[in-house]
Amino acid sequence: MQGHELAKALRAAYLGLHRQTDAQFTRWGVTANQFVVLAELSEEDALTQRELVTRTTSDPSTLRAMLVLLERRGFVERREHPSDKRARSVSLTRKGRSTFEGMWADSQDLRRRLVASLKPGEAKGLVAALKRIAATMAPDPDGSRPGGAK
Amino acid sequence: MQGHELAKALRAAYLGLHRQTDAQFTRWGVTANQFVVLAELSEEDALTQRELVTRTTSDPSTLRAMLVLLERRGFVERREHPSDKRARSVSLTRKGRSTFEGMWADSQDLRRRLVASLKPGEAKGLVAALKRIAATMAPDPDGSRPGGAK
DNA sequence: TATTGTTATACTCTATAACTATA
DNA sequence: TATAGTTATAGAGTATAACAATA
Numbered sequence: 488m489q490g491h492e493l494a495k496a497l498r499a500a501y502l503g504l505h506r507q508t509d510a511q512f513t514r515w516g517v518t519a520n521q522f523v524v525l526a527e528l529s530e531e532d533a534l535t536q537r538e539l540v541t542r543t544t545s546d547p548s549t550l551r552a553m554l555v556l557l558e559r560r561g562f563v564e565r566r567e568h569p570s571d572k573r574a575r576s577v578s579l580t581r582k583g584r585s586t587f588e589g590m591w592a593d594s595q596d597l598r599r600r601l602v603a604s605l606k607p608g609e610a611k612g613l614v615a616a617l618k619r620i621a622a623t624m625a626p627d628p629d630g631s632r633p634g635g636a637k
Numbered sequence: 638m639q640g641h642e643l644a645k646a647l648r649a650a651y652l653g654l655h656r657q658t659d660a661q662f663t664r665w666g667v668t669a670n671q672f673v674v675l676a677e678l679s680e681e682d683a684l685t686q687r688e689l690v691t692r693t694t695s696d697p698s699t700l701r702a703m704l705v706l707l708e709r710r711g712f713v714e715r716r717e718h719p720s721d722k723r724a725r726s727v728s729l730t731r732k733g734r735s736t737f738e739g740m741w742a743d744s745q746d747l748r749r750r751l752v753a754s755l756k757p758g759e760a761k762g763l764v765a766a767l768k769r770i771a772a773t774m775a776p777d778p779d780g781s782r783p784g785g786a787k
Numbered sequence: 788t789a790t791t792g793t794t795a796t797a798c799t800c801t802a803t804a805a806c807t808a809t810a
Numbered sequence: 811t812a813t814a815g816t817t818a819t820a821g822a823g824t825a826t827a828a829c830a831a832t833a
Contacts, residue, residue: 489760490748491676494654496767498673501651502694503774504644509801518822523648526641537791544652547792549824556822573791573832598640604773605766610639616755616763617646623754624653659824668799687814697815699801706799723809723814790833801822810813 497620504601511597515590516560522594524553525562525579525587533578535568544625562586647770654751661747665740666710672744674703675712675729675737683728685718694775712736 508519517525527542528534534542540550554577557563562583568574579587602610658669667675677692678684684692690700704727707713712733718724729737752760 490752493751493760493764494748496764497651497654499694499771500767501647503771504647507774544649546825598644600773601643601770602640604769609766610643613766614643614646616759617650619754620751621646621649621653623750624657696802
């Protein structure tokens, strides 16, 4: 029963944030999920799709679909990887970077409100707990049961 | 920066749980989102679609699409509401209820793992914090800014 | 052999706008 | 006038399986 309560609260919090984010970014023509990709790219010069899949906890084919959309809009570039000819080197275009910066500024207040809904000093512990949940729920890379039997 | 960190952790935790849930329910042919609807219905004899929209923080037309799928599978019934002829009275069929109970049992371990990823006594505060976030992020019913200016 | 990414395909979820019928 | 729900429509995200090229 406690687990279900937690699951419901987690869902409600995430979906609320997700929709507020989507609403905030409507005028930029970018979805909340796409923003996540742009945000990851903004922290590096370039990333392979494989790395982006890991960082966004996505799927190779899902991520590709998103990148194609972002590429069409001119926000993202996929070049040949310098050392690995299988891989693609994904990076923000100049337009993509400036758009991301605008969106980042535009969403400051939303992040402020997110933090403001917590008690002082509560954020740190919350983030830690959420990260532990995420780790527990991460897909088994091999046959291991995450959080399962010894 | 703190807000973004929190947003990322919230997303990672939710998506992890969501995918584990989907994976767990693959063999039942029911998605994690559909399970949420079944779970709400399992707590009442019947609900209107309007009430279900509120409880699942969904959209009238999204919810309808889900109900149509669940109805096709014989899990759910939509009857004429006794007192309001506009409304539909949605309830689990016998098959829907027994399926839900099977799924509930099948997902016990997942909920146990969810709770086990927390420190003892941490769950309560976490749920409270998540609910506060959800309340802050709830859509404005009118023109009020949730968490915004006075 | 394993890995990176693509393609084809299909389905769920999501949402908007215009609509019907009741309240 | 407002509310409950439907319809049409569209697009995003998700995932699987088979595949090609490269490591």
